[in-house]
Amino acid sequence: MNGAVTEDEEEQTFRGLGVLVRSYPLPPAALARIYRAMATIPGLEITGHLVKDAAGREAVAVTRQEEGTHQRREILLSPYDFSYAGLRFVVTEDYELEWPEDFRGASAQKYTAGDITVDSAPHRRGRRGRRGRQALIRTARSLPAGAGVRDRGADTGPGGRDRCAPGGTVLRSRVMTTPECYACVQEARFDELPPRERVDFDRYWRVAHSFTTSVPGWLVLLPRRHVTAVHDLTDEEATTLGAWQIRLSRALRGVTGCEKTYVVQFAEAEGFAHVHFHVVPRTADLAPEHRGPGVFELLRAPEHERVTAGQADRMATSLRASLRGRPAGG
Ligand SMILES: [Zn+2]
Structure with missing residues (x-):
């Protein structure tokens, strides 16, 4: 079996527009145009309730099932001005991930619908960091041991591990990981x-x-x-x-x-x-x-x-x- 991950056109469009939204501070008119384009992507949904972003703020989630995976991508937006508020991946069905037999020491990982595997939010580092907004990613604390961070709405508070290099650069900046990848599972527990x-x-x-x-x-x-x-x-x-x-x-x-x-x-x-x-x-x-x-x-x-x-x-x-x-x- 070939493990290469392919991406359909809709998924690529959603991911691409998501990158645009979070890359630069955009004027409202430009943002609105991107959202109108996003709205034409088949399979796109907006959650009917506010969720908490990685920084604990309320957000609207624009979401789409990732083809061939057990999770959906969620782009989080501020409910006030629809600016970018974060990106996360949420498990949509219970499943167990088995590593290949020749990976010694690995046991199957269990995921439950609602687990959050990757959770990120734009972050300002101090007063001087106004122009230098950095994506600060909380990767689920669960990786690779077992149960994920459950989305219970209000209780997804701070607690993720963020690593700082000497000089204060957030190493996880713009890192995106997926739990169905051995390399990403290792990356998520980098410190250990x-x-x-x-x-x-x-x-x-x-x-x-x-x-x-x-x-x-x-x-x-x-x-x-x-x-x-x-x-x-x-x-x-x-x-x-x-x-x-x-x-x-x-x-x-x-x-x-x-x-x-x-x-x-x-x-x-x-x-x-x-x-x-x-x-x-x-x-x-x-x-x-x-x-x-x-x-x-x-x-x-x-x-x-x-x-x-x-x-x-x-x-x-x-x-x-x-x-x-x-x-x-x-
Ligand atoms: Zn990976």
Whole structure:
């Protein structure tokens, strides 16, 4: 089965108009035009009651079921001036999400209708932040452990985790995650990730060690928001992508002594449609049948041949030290 997520035209239009609404402060006439366009999208609904946005304010929800998923996208608007008030995803039916068998340690996640998996609201950082409105995203506290944040209307108060980089940038800014994606589930619990799942990172990219491989140092480079095609990466993501690929290759050469690295991107497995670049150390002694595309046989290694979590953590620590220009342990 192919796990690629496709988007129908209506869904794309709804998502696109949603991006427009939240991207810039727009004059009322322009907003009104966007809403009129939105209203023509089949399947669009407006909830009959006010909901609470991620900041606890009342909002009108313009909503549409996301095709092929168990949730609907909701664009939240201020009931006073119809300005953008947030974006969230709400589970529409009870379901259980199973990860592929070869993902060790994962148990099925249960979702209940009404759970909120992603909840965001525009946020002003202090008095000076007036012009710099940033999307501040609360990802459901439930991920990946189990029950979601239930929408009980009034009780969706503050409490999400927002991370601040040194310098006060909200790292979750403009991050969009989906719970049906392994990479996004990991991203949602970023602060708790072990070294092997967070070898290094910046605002746009996270580096993880593969958990199914027999090759020590098999890395995966992932954008920090849900993207399923390379052409959908932003200019900022594109600019840093090249630097990451080279830096990781240099670190791998330094730490593993590999002759070269392979860089490969497919993102076709179910649950793994999130863009991810494999950066694989190719050692001098790699068997001929595993050179080139054959290396992927080593990504689905039998359990007893796999790099263990402990080994992957140690490799991650060494690589991180190399990436950050200091010896391991320093
Ligand atoms: Zn994702």
